[in-house]
Amino acid sequence: MRYILITLYAMLATLPAMAQVRVVATFTDLADITRQIGGNRVQVTALARPQDDFHLVTPRPSMALELSRAKLFVRVGMDLDLWADDLLSAARNSYILRGSPGYVDCSVRVKKLEVPTTRVDPSMGDIHIYGNPHYLFDPANAKLAAQEILEGLKRVDSAHAAEYEQRYRAFVQRLDEYLKRWQEIxxxxxxxxxxxxxxxxxxxxxxxxxxxxxxxxxxxxxxxxxxxxxxxxxxxxxxxxxxxxxxxxxxxxxxxxxxxxxxxxxxxxxxxxxxxxxxxxxxxxxxxxxxxxxxxxxx
Amino acid sequence: MRTFLLTVLLLACGAVGFALAAPDPALQAEIEALKTQIQQMTERLRELEQKMAEQEAQPPAPAAPVTNLPQISVVANGSALFQDRKRDENRNRFEQSEIEIAFQSFVYPSIRFDTIVAFDKEKHFSGSVEEAYATIIQLGNTPLGARLGRMRLPFGRVNPIHPHQLLYSDLPLPLVNLLGDHGAISNGGTLSYLIPARNLYADLRVGLFTLEGHAALGVPHEHEHEGEAEEEHDPAQFGAEGQLLRMARLTLAPVINPDNELEIGLSGLTTKAVNGDNLRVLGVDFQYRRFYGAAQRLLLSGEWFQHRRESAGRGVNRQGYYLLASYKPDRYWEYGVRYDWSQRAYLHEEDDVTGADRALSAILTYRLNEQSYLRLQWRNLKPADDDMRNELIFQLMFGFGPHSHPLESTQ
CATH class of the missing domain: 3.40.50.1980 (Nitrogenase molybdenum iron protein domain)
Incomplete structure (x- = not known):
């Protein structure tokens, strides 16, 4: 009986350490970068499917359900994933709203291209008013996105900050190696x-x-x-x-x-x-x- | 002798000097090639430095303007109705039906305020506040949310949605006959609870409202038939205007997979009519969506309503339903077909219409972008108390701004 109790106590004591941080990302590329930074400390879900058009993702109740349980929300920003805003309202999770610890906008450090300098309206087509939001197609910007994700993970799970830092540095190093190879190609x-x-x-x-x-x-x-x-x-x-x-x-x-x-x-x-x-x-x-x-x- | 030796010495120096001065052709060629390369690289370096200087000289991209303004949207909804029978006085001409201006913003952390001002043709385009409500996204750390203010009654699938967001140009007959021909606008509040369930989105919403408008819960508008004298109705006593209404709605959406989404809704409301009759409306609705490629989508949806009036110990039930199938092959086009069947709400025995109204509609929509579209809808309508007629509705919907109802949307 004593040994059973000791074993049970040991199992319960390790539970917080085993708990994963639930992260929801708007797109699959951000979800993957988050997994690379977070490792097995995170459980990541992407709201959009790989085959979805970025601009035409249909919000659904199942997405609100994922967001309701998330501790971290990771988005591209710059109005590319505007469809996620009303999902955040429906999710009843104020921890991941804009300005809260669990909110990550990966565009904040990016040097934005094609930022409009004149008045914009629908006569110009579907213009993104904050600039071109497809910055993740430049691998160098993936480093900046990863940095924002790292900061977010450190905010919501400070106990494992050092581990996230290490994985972030490994990600950046690997990305630099790939980038050099791609530029040669x-x-x-x-x-x-x-x-x-x-x-x-x-x-x-x-x-x-x-x-x-x-x-x-x-x-x-x-x-x-x-x-x-x-x-x-x-x-x-x-x-x-x-x-x-x-x-x-x-x-x-x-x-x-x-x-x-x-x-x-x-x-x-x-x-x-x-x-x-x-x-x-x-x-x-x-x-x-x-x-x-x-x-x-x-x- | 000395002269001879000097001459030999001079000649020898000259020969050596000549030998030393004669260049190696191969070495010369290599030197020239290297010089050419250096020159080319110097020119390229100069070009790049100039380009860098030009880039640095460009003004930095302006930062996003910092404002404290709400999101502002404008929607203009216009349509033309063509009929093969003279039933509507506004037939055969294009009219602006409604213009909406929406202001939406967070007003406090976790509290959002939405105001929609509508300019409606039927009110001679005088402005009125169609909706103005505050949404508390989360109450404390609970899974509870709340909404307070003036809003479209959150009953059923279609009633809460603004008409310009629908996949068709008219309201389905069950809504018109049993809820109200403009839907039901109400003042009050809801408390909503996101039920914690593993693979099931389950949202329970309960509310208390007072209804506005005479055309409430099946009480029809005043209308005119061509060739007949205008009939005066006094629907107020049969409606529930100003009465307290209790409602509840449960929305369930089991998590299937990313390509399939199913939503089921159960709605109920009770109230009293002005004349004391007990009124109750029940609703069951469903929506299934299958997502294929980037923008392809198949949608099947429907609603069933039961309207019950209890008067002097006698209860009368009336029912109605519609079924919709809509397919979007790409981001621009959508094809739909809808069947409506609905009895009319029972008001009193003298004016009661038994039988059911039926309609079959075919809908073609072309989306210019996410906010604007053109639509053509053919409707074959057979009212319970009139002859069959064919109608063609041409709708133009223009909008800009982010005004949307995502989870209540039928998109």
Whole structure:
């Protein structure tokens, strides 16, 4: 009996140490980065599916349920995941509301591109008023996002702060090694023009020195007209541009139509962890880099 | 002799000097190549330094403006009704039905305030506050939330939702016949409890309200039929305007998987009519959504209502339901079909209409963006007390701003 009681006490005493921090991230790339920082100390859920369009995620009761139990909420910010705001209200969890310890906005340290300097309205399409929010396509910004996640984890689980710091440094070191390798792969293609479907790749293009020649959408979120497609085709032929980049969830028909006329290659990029067979943030960016490099080498 | 030796010495020095001065062609070539490379690199370095200087000279990107303003949204809802029978005086012309202006903001940590001012065609576009309520997201550390103020009665699936957020241009017949043709607006409050359950979203909401508007709980609007004398009704005594209403709603959503979502709702309300009749409405609703690719979605939903009036010891039940199937193949288009069947609420024996109204609708929607859309809806309507008619509704909905009802939405 005494031994049973001792064993039971020992088990109960270790329970707090075994409890995981429940984290909810808006997208799968943030969820993966959080797992890499948190290790087995965190249980992470992504609200959006890998195949979802970032801008069109449908809020659902099951998402509110996850948020109601979360100790940390991690978001991209810059209005990309605006759909999450009303979920936060429905979740009845004030610990993860803006300004609370469990709230993490990964965009705060990012040097933002394409911040509007004039008045914006829907005549310009779906414009993000705080700048282009697709900053995670530049691996250097993943370090900044990881830093915010680290600070969040340290706030909600200070007992394991040292462990999170160590994992963060390992993540950054690994990312620096990968970044160097990716830059070597992309070095021969600096300055090359590409066409993108939507204005979601400026950070990626800037990092690897590519030039955005045109977008398939005339304005963000607006489908192209036949006349506009002809313009894009003419520009591609004039610039000898042979590569069209689009995220895995975009419709292909417009890009394919352009490719038929120009002989260009349509490159589908995995824009979320879990898409196109990717398993983590590194494999996602790696796949993006290699597919773009392969297409540019053949052009 | 001396001269000879000097000459030989001079000649020898010259020969050595000549030998030393003669360059190695290969070495020369290598030196020239290196010089060319250095020149190219120097030029490239100069270009890069200039580019860096230009970038540094650019003004820094402005930070997000700091303001203390609420979120402001504007929604303009207009439609045109075409009928093959002359039943509506506003047929065959396009009219602005309603303009809404919403102001939404947090006013305190965990307390949010929403105000929606509506300018309605039926009130000659004079402004009125359609909704103005405070939402307490969490009461202390409990899983309780509260909402207080003026709001669309949180009964059923569709009634709490603003018409411009629906997947069709009209209100389903059961809502019009049994709840009210504009839905029910009410003043009061709810307490909501997010029931802690592992793989089940379960939200229980209870509320106390006083109803506004004569068109409440099945009491119809005044209406005119072409060719007939205007009939005067006094619906006030059969409605529940100003009466205390108790309601409860349970929303259940089991966690299935990321591609499938099912919601089931149970609603109930009780109140008394102005004339003392007991009124009770029960509702059961469901919504199933299957998500495919990035924007593809199949939606099946429906509601069933039972309206009961107890008067002088006699109770009369009236029922109605609708079923909707809607498919979105991409982010722009949506196709839907809806069937409505509904009896009319029992008011009194003299004017009672037995039988049921029926309608079949086909709906085509094109979304310009998340806030604006064009819609065409064909409706075949067979009222219980009139001939069948075909209607075509063309709707234009323009909006900007973040005004939305996410979890109550049928999206």
């Amino acid at each position: 992309m070095a021969p293609y600096r300055g090359k023009p590409v066409v993108v479907y939507h204005k979601s790749l400026p950070y990626f293009l800037q990092r690897f020195g590519l030039q955005e020649l045109a977008t398939v959408e005339p304005k963000p979120g607006i489908p192209p007209s036949p006349g506009y497609l002809r313009e894009v085709i003419a520009r591609m032929k004039s610039a000898n541009c042979r590569v069209i980049l689009l995220e895995h969830f975009r419709p292909r028909r417009f890009a394919d139509a352009i490719a038929r006329e120009t002989g260009a290659k349509v490159v589908v990029l995995p824009a979320a962890v879990g898409a196109e067979g990717t398993t983590d943030y590194f494999s996602m960016i790696d796949a993006m880099v290699r597919r773009v490099a392969s297409a540019l080498s053949g052009s």
